[in-house]
Amino acid sequence: MxxxxxxxxxxxxxxxxxxxxGQLGRMFTLAARNLGFRVHALDPGHxxxxxxxxxxxxxxxxxxxxxxxxxxxxxxxxxxxFENIPxxxxxxxxxxxxxxPAASVLHTVQHRLREKSFLAEHGFPVTPFxxxxxxxxxxxxxxxxxLPAVLKTASFGYxxxxxxxxxxxxxxxxxxxxxxxxxxxxxxxxPFELECSVxxxxxxxxxxxxWPVAENAHRNHIxxxxxxxxxxxxxxxxxxxxxxxxxxAALGVVGMLTVEFFLKPGGExxxxxxxxxxxxxxxxxxxxxxxxxFEQQVRAVxxxxxxxxxxxxxxxxxxxxxxxxxxxxxxxxxxxxxxxxVKLHLYGKLEAxxxxxxxxxxxxxxxxEAALAKVLAAREALKD
Ligand code: AMP
Numbered sequence: 001m002x003x004x005x006x007x008x009x010x011x012x013x014x015x016x017x018x019x020x021x022g023q024l025g026r027m028f029t030l031a032a033r034n035l036g037f038r039v040h041a042l043d044p045g046h047x048x049x050x051x052x053x054x055x056x057x058x059x060x061x062x063x064x065x066x067x068x069x070x071x072x073x074x075x076x077x078x079x080x081x082f083e084n085i086p087x088x089x090x091x092x093x094x095x096x097x098x099x100x101p102a103a104s105v106l107h108t109v110q111h112r113l114r115e116k117s118f119l120a121e122h123g124f125p126v127t128p129f130x131x132x133x134x135x136x137x138x139x140x141x142x143x144x145x146x147l148p149a150v151l152k153t154a155s156f157g158y159x160x161x162x163x164x165x166x167x168x169x170x171x172x173x174x175x176x177x178x179x180x181x182x183x184x185x186x187x188x189x190x191p192f193e194l195e196c197s198v199x200x201x202x203x204x205x206x207x208x209x210x211w212p213v214a215e216n217a218h219r220n221h222i223x224x225x226x227x228x229x230x231x232x233x234x235x236x237x238x239x240x241x242x243x244x245x246x247x248x249a250a251l252g253v254v255g256m257l258t259v260e261f262f263l264k265p266g267g268e269x270x271x272x273x274x275x276x277x278x279x280x281x282x283x284x285x286x287x288x289x290x291x292x293x294f295e296q297q298v299r300a301v302x303x304x305x306x307x308x309x310x311x312x313x314x315x316x317x318x319x320x321x322x323x324x325x326x327x328x329x330x331x332x333x334x335x336x337x338x339x340x341x342v343k344l345h346l347y348g349k350l351e352a353x354x355x356x357x358x359x360x361x362x363x364x365x366x367x368x369e370a371a372l373a374k375v376l377a378a379r380e381a382l383k384d
Contacts, residue, residue: 008204008303010076012036016298017071017097018050019089020081021057023347023357024278024294025050027286028081031294037302042071049347050081065092072096079255079301081277083109084156100204100254100301101276108251109274112185113154122250124243125270127262132184135176141186142172148189151175153182163221165189190270192262196230197281198244199258201296204303208245209296211289211309213237214281215368216260222355225375226317227368228284236267243269251276255300256293258282280319280357287343287362288315313364316371318379320359325352331382336361339378 010016012035018025021043029039029050040056041048051057056074060067068089072078078099083106090103109115119126130141132151142149147169153162162182164175195218200210215230216223230237244259251257251274258279260272282293291299291307299306324331336344346359363374 010302010304014038014076014302015040015055015074016301017075017078017093018042018054018081019062019068019071019078019085019093021045021048021050021054022081023049023349023359025081026053026347027283027292027294027345028079028278028297029053031292032298035295035298037298040071040075042067047348047350049349052348062086062089065089068093069096072099077301079297080106083276098301101256102252102254105251105253105276109276111154112152112273113183115274116185116187118251119247119271119274122247124247124250125268127190127270127272128188130186132176132179132186135173138172138176138184138186142166142169145186145188147171150187150189151179152185152187153179154185155183190262190264190272192270193265194230194232194263195260195272196232196240196263197258197260197279198240199256199279199282199285199293200241200244200248201256201293201300201306202248202253203300203306204254207306208248209306209309210241210245211282211285211293212311213240214284216281220355222321222357223280223319225319225372226281226284227372228288228315228317229311229368231368232263233267236263236269240269243271247271247274256297280360281317283345283360284315284317284362285309286345288312288364314366314368314371315362315364316368316375318361318375319357320346320361320379320382321354322352322356322358323354324379324382325358335381336378339363339374339381342374342378 015038018041021041026049039054041050041054042058063086072093148167151164195216202208212229215227217225248257258275262270278293286292290310343362361375363371365371
């Protein structure tokens with residue numbers, strides 16, 4: 001196989017390929033188009049959020065290698081908006097065009113056991129974990145790690161999907177039955193004080209940058225609000241940022257990396273999860289930073305200089321889930337728009353379902369608390 005062509009620099013006017021067409025892809029596409037790039041997006045869904053704003057929408061399953069090759073042939077570089085793309089598709093694309101992040105990075109982060117093992121082997125702090133293939137494994141692991149603990153599927157888990165909290169020995173057999181033939185990972189429960197994340201970027205030339213730490217609150221395992229910057233001691237924030245950059249370098253990622261952390265009482269940080277892409281907790285960077293996470297993804301995968309990550313003002317983001325939608329029609333958006341200093345972002349999704357991320361709100365203020373109060377007040381205004 002011929003070497004994939006050298007990727008850098010790819011200049012405005014070129015076409016960028018995107019595997020995945022959800023809201024992250026939509027915001028990437030909008031940023032790319034602002035910079036004068038064209039975007040071709042591949043997604044299995046019809047009228048997907050990224051496809052609505054892209055130059056070309058290819059509707060195909062992620063395991064459709066021929067469609068992925070057609071996407072690659074029409075563009076100068078390919079990137080992804082989510083990590084669970086099948087290995088054969090990634091290999092086919094990487095054989096034709098530069099692809100960032102690389103298939104090897106996606107391979108590591110697609111699987112919780114591989115990801116946690118990678119982190120532990122490189123000396124990054126993670127909660128103790130065990131591989132689970134049977135009830136016997138689970139019983140032994142629960143005895144070693146103690147309860148409570150969290151059983152997760154090793155693959156295809158996000159937003160708490162495929163997760164079960166085990167609090168008593170009686171929970172083990174039903175949890176193992178629910179896992180079925182899937183490989184699992186048991187994690188020791190982390191009594192965290194708060195959850196935070198750090199988003200960073202790396203270019204092929206080794207240039208890197210990092211945003212301030214984001215403070216995240218979840219509801220039903222789904223991100224609910226982010227406060228930017230996190231209300232944590234400066235020394236802890238500096239450590240989290242440094243660790244994120246070290247992980248990005250160890251992974252050799254080109255593009256974006258999000259590192260989710262648990263902060264324990266006393267200041268200890270544990271890495272929870274990695275995502276080699278922009279992240280829901282970074283949406284406030286669109287309105288609050290000199291360079292958004294999406295513009296940075298464009299710059300990084302194109303081998304262009306990275307933009308300034310400075311935060312212009314404290315900010316907060318609140319997700320808008322499908323639960324807020326009426327049975328028919330759209331929510332009364334004018335009630336949000338009446339909050340004149342709150343920015344409304346909608347993803348163009350045609351069907352609202354409970355728990356589905358449909359959009360988000362961002363506000364800037366003099367303090368993170370005031371910004372949070374603004375987005376929450378605006379979101380409350382949607383409810384009767
Ligand atoms: P994940 O999909 O692994 O990011 O987990 C979703 C959410 O579940 C996290 O953001 C935490 O709020 C919670 N969670 C996951 N793993 C643990 C753990 N080992 N200890 C405590 N809470 C957890």
